[in-house]
Amino acid sequence: xxxxxxxxTLVWVATLKSFHRAAVKLNTTQPAVSQRIAQLETEIGARLxxxxxxxxVPTEAGRHVLDYADRLLRLRSEMLHGIADRSAIRGTLRxxxxxxxxxTWLSRFVERMAKAYPKLALEIEVDISPxxxxxxxxxxxxxxxxxxxxxxPSLKSRPLCTYPLGFFASDALGLPPSGVTLQALAAHPIVTxxxxxxxxxxxxxxxxxxxxxxxxIHASASLATIxxxxxDGLGIAAIPSPIAADxxxxxxxxxxxxxxxxxxxxxxxxxxxxxxxxxIEAVADLAGVVAAGG
Numbered sequence: 097x098x099x100x101x102x103x104x105t106l107v108w109v110a111t112l113k114s115f116h117r118a119a120v121k122l123n124t125t126q127p128a129v130s131q132r133i134a135q136l137e138t139e140i141g142a143r144l145x146x147x148x149x150x151x152x153v154p155t156e157a158g159r160h161v162l163d164y165a166d167r168l169l170r171l172r173s174e175m176l177h178g179i180a181d182r183s184a185i186r187g188t189l190r191x192x193x194x195x196x197x198x199x200t201w202l203s204r205f206v207e208r209m210a211k212a213y214p215k216l217a218l219e220i221e222v223d224i225s226p227x228x229x230x231x232x233x234x235x236x237x238x239x240x241x242x243x244x245x246x247x248x249p250s251l252k253s254r255p256l257c258t259y260p261l262g263f264f265a266s267d268a269l270g271l272p273p274s275g276v277t278l279q280a281l282a283a284h285p286i287v288t289x290x291x292x293x294x295x296x297x298x299x300x301x302x303x304x305x306x307x308x309x310x311x312x313i314h315a316s317a318s319l320a321t322i323x324x325x326x327x328d329g330l331g332i333a334a335i336p337s338p339i340a341a342d343x344x345x346x347x348x349x350x351x352x353x354x355x356x357x358x359x360x361x362x363x364x365x366x367x368x369x370x371x372x373x374x375x376i377e378a379v380a381d382l383a384g385v386v387a388a389g390g
Contacts, residue, residue, distance in 0.1 A: 098136065098139055099136070100168070101132065102132040102133070102135055103136070103168060103169070104122070104165070104169060105122060105129055105133060105136075105163075106133060106144060106145075106158070106162065107162060107165050107169055107371055109145060109152055109153050110152070110153075110184040111235075113153070113322050114152060115129050115130055115133075115152065121235065126381050133145060136161075140157070140161060141349055142174055143158075144157055145158055165371075166371050168225055169372060170371045170372075170374075172372075173189060173373065173374040173375070174374050184198055185213055185223075185375060186215045186216065187216055187217070188216070188218075188235070189216055189217070189218055189219070189239060189375075189376070190219045190221070190239070190381065191218050191219065191220050191221070191324075192221050192222075192237040192239070192241070192242070193220055193221070193222050193223075193228075193235065193240070193389035194224065194240075194242045194243060194363065195222055195224075195318070195319050196259065196336050196361065197241045197363065197387075199260075199319055199338070199339050200257075200336075201257075201386055202220075202241075205382070205383055206220075206292045208382060208385075208386055209382065212382060216375075224289070224292070224293050224317060226292050226293065228240040229242065229244045229246065229248065229251075232251055232368055233248065233368070234248060235368065238368075239365060239366070239367045239376050240367070241363060241364075241365055242366060243293070243295075243362065244362045244364035245362065245364070246366050249292060250369055251366050251367065251368055251369065252366070252368075252381055253364040253366040253367075254365050254381070255267065255362065255364075255384070256363045256365055256383060256384055257387040257388065259336035259337060259338055259360065259361045260336065260337050260358070260360050260361075261295060261298070261335065261358040261361055262333060262334070262335070262336075262337050262351055263276075263332050263333070263334055263351070263352035263354060264326055264333045264335065264340045264349045264350065265284070265326055265329075265331075265350065265352050265359075266326060266327055266348070266349060268329035269284055269332070272353075273353065274353040275354070276352050277354070278302070281303075281332060281352070281354065282303055282308045282311040283309065284332050285313070285314055285330065286299055286303065286312070286313045286334055286361060287313075287314045287316065287325045287326060287330070287331040287333050287334070287389060288315065288316075288322065288335065289322075289335075295334065295359075295361065296315055298359050299313055299334050300313055302358075319339055322335055323339070323340070323343060326343075326349055327343060327349060332352065333369075334358065337351075367380060
């Protein structure tokens, strides 16, 4: 009789193209993975996987078996999530988060997760969105709250929230109370997100217009650093409005009144399309409720 665990192992070896990575995913050893695949090949009577250079690829027989195994695993995942008590779901969910989410609603999300999935542990890592996308594709994280839109055939996403990007500065810079022009902004350093992020590229494009003086754009992966630099009068922060809320209330920063248009930042929950993604999708839905203020 074919062992269900062996079918699951076959799916993950084929998905991750590696016996080692499959062993890490399944929380077992590489010899155990090899043994399950060998047992499955013996029972089916055909070779299912071949090694090609550094990758593992399915044979023709392997592709046929994978088709059935994938459907079985999806049905099991849907059944368990649809029928089982969510409070009984165990394991670890590796969550990647953009820092804007950390400074807005992540704490509320963690509280809701603790109530909905008390036995599901979170491993939270903060990174910029381009890195989070790469880590999702590489199976290093299970779910990411990151900047969208997201276009990747192996990934699925759902919208979470949208934040307007604005300019914020200290009174020490002496900016006019209203009608601040792009030329006036360009006279000061601009402090914003890391290079290779969409906000940074939008800011760089904005200040590369002809006729403007050379503008220094400081990039930082730390929103706390950006806020502190703006508060100390070292530059104008270009960040999402909710991030500056406390500084505005305390009078340490003010919103720069300008007609210069900045793009909104759309955040999404993204995850890899895998047979066992039912719980991850449900967690993404919960994040959407929390992000919307629910």
